Amino acid sequence: xxxxxxxxxxxxxxxxxxxxxxxxxxxxxxxxxxxxxxxxxxxxxxxxxxxxxxxxxxxxxxxxxxxxxxxxxxxxxxxxxxxxxxxxxxxxxxxxxxxxxxxxxxxxxxxxxxxxxxxxxxxxxxxxxxxxxxxxxxxxxxxxxxxxxxxxxxxxxxxxxxxxxxxxxxxxxxxxxxxxxxxxxxxxxxxxxxxxxxxxxxxxxxxxxxxxxxxxxxxxxxxxxxxxxxxxxxxxxxxxxxxxxxxxxxxxxxxxxxxxxxxxxxxxxxxxxxxxxxxxxxxxxxxxxxxxxxxxxxxxxxxxxxxxxxxxxxxxxxxxxxxxxxxxxxxxxxxxxxxxxxxxxxxxxxxxxxxxxxxxxxx
Numbered sequence: 001x002x003x004x005x006x007x008x009x010x011x012x013x014x015x016x017x018x019x020x021x022x023x024x025x026x027x028x029x030x031x032x033x034x035x036x037x038x039x040x041x042x043x044x045x046x047x048x049x050x051x052x053x054x055x056x057x058x059x060x061x062x063x064x065x066x067x068x069x070x071x072x073x074x075x076x077x078x079x080x081x082x083x084x085x086x087x088x089x090x091x092x093x094x095x096x097x098x099x100x101x102x103x104x105x106x107x108x109x110x111x112x113x114x115x116x117x118x119x120x121x122x123x124x125x126x127x128x129x130x131x132x133x134x135x136x137x138x139x140x141x142x143x144x145x146x147x148x149x150x151x152x153x154x155x156x157x158x159x160x161x162x163x164x165x166x167x168x169x170x171x172x173x174x175x176x177x178x179x180x181x182x183x184x185x186x187x188x189x190x191x192x193x194x195x196x197x198x199x200x201x202x203x204x205x206x207x208x209x210x211x212x213x214x215x216x217x218x219x220x221x222x223x224x225x226x227x228x229x230x231x232x233x234x235x236x237x238x239x240x241x242x243x244x245x246x247x248x249x250x251x252x253x254x255x256x257x258x259x260x261x262x263x264x265x266x267x268x269x270x271x272x273x274x275x276x277x278x279x280x281x282x283x284x285x286x287x288x289x290x291x292x293x294x295x296x297x298x299x300x301x302x303x304x305x306x307x308x309x310x311x312x313x314x315x316x317x318x319x320x321x322x323x324x325x326x327x328x329x330x331x332x333x334x335x336x337x338x339x340x341x342x343x344x345x346x347x348x349x350x351x352x353x354x355x356x357x358x359x360x361x362x363x
Contacts, residue, residue: 003297005349006034010041016250023251023358028281031360033295035349039285039356042248044215057244058287062354069288070170072244078167080237085187086160087151087271130321134274137305137320137339139294139348150270151185166238172268188266189273193238193245194221196260211259217246219262238264248283248356276316277307277362285356296346298362304341307362 006026013019019042027034036042040060057072131152153159164186172186194211209222220242245262252259260280277298284291296303305318320334351357 003032003345003347005295005347006032007037008034008042009037010250016044019250020253020256024256027358027360031298031362033349033360033363034358035351036248036251036283036356036358038354039248039283040217040246040354042250043217043246044249055244056246057241058285059244059246060285060287060354060356062352064288064353066288073170074240074243077238077240078165078170080166080240081163082166082169082188082191082237084162084164084169085153085189086162086184087153087187089151089183089185130274133321133335136335137275137342138272139346150272151187152272152274153187153189153267169266169268185271186268187271188264191238191264192236192261193241193264194219194259194262195236210254211262212254213247213249213252213259215249217249218243219245219247219259247285251283251358274321275305275318278316278359279361281361282359283356284351284359286351286353288353290350290352293349293351293357293359294342294346295349295359295363296342298360302341302345304338 212222213219
């Protein structure tokens with residue numbers, strides 16, 4: 001399967017109707033990803049002209065500093081407690097220390113072997129892990145020195161899940177203390193700002209009608225009554241961030257699109273996540289920094305990755321990353337087959353601050 005990533009530019013599609021019809025017909029219906037250049041321009045009202053970065057933390061202003069963005073966030077959110085993942089970083093070796101075998105060196109050693117199965121049972125490097133399988137399947141660019149030793153957040157045993165005040169996490173981007181700089185990387189993963197999951201729908205059935213994106217890109221709950229939801233923060237501690245979000249409203253007309261979740265992601269240093277798929281349509285918008293995404297079509301015959309059922313205890317990860325469910329003699333063969341398929345069909349997409357990427361269901 002030959003495919004490429006298209007890029008939609010709001011300035012080339014003048015009217016909101018043309019933007020929506022192009023997005024709907026060429027990408028949603030066909031299930032194809034597309035990059036959105038300057039996502040804040042896909043609005044009926046120019047957010048750049050009408051709102052400064054000091055008023056909208058999620059405006060996608062590529063010139064905004066991290067301090068600008070944090071200052072835009074309401075003070076009320078800084079004391080909210082959020083769930084975070086902590087991954088221990090590799091400590092710097094002093095000169096003369098014994099050489100340590102880390103995940104990246106083990107991967108490169110395996111790649112130099114003619115028969116991958118020899119490495120699976122090599123007592124000198126120990127059993128293969130899900131993290132190593134994931135990196136083995138990744139593009140060579142993501143296994144360079146810049147990425148090879150960065151943490152991979154995938155819920156493995158060497159990570160800690162805990163709770164921290166949101167403001168403390170936000171301050172760690174430039175925190176140079178020994179604890180945050182050398183010992184741990186910190187990640188907020190999929191923390192809901194607004195959500196209409198089954199649990200919330202049952203709790204708020206009488207009060208919440210929907211999540212709606214307005215013409216200027218702002219997003220919020222639509223209530224069935226004028227009574228505010230007093231317990232909203234119990235379910236979504238970050239809901240006060242919603243006022244500062246900018247979404248591409250012309251691509252999310254409320255009479256055609258149902259928004260179920262608006263989530264927040266953050267990491268305080270270069271990090272990666274593992275191969276996975278989502279059971280819904282997503283728009284990934286980068287507010288600060290950049291994100292490099294490896295994408296492959298959802299067909300297992302093309303990607304070589306057999307997906308786990310979305311409702312299973314393996315969540316939305318390839319079965320291959322749960323190698324204890326695969327016979328040892330088959331693991332080497334399946335790794336090689338998947339790697340060969342991915343090399344032929346995957347694409348690397350870099351999404352920088354101010355841009356977004358539409359990722360269809362199953363990719």
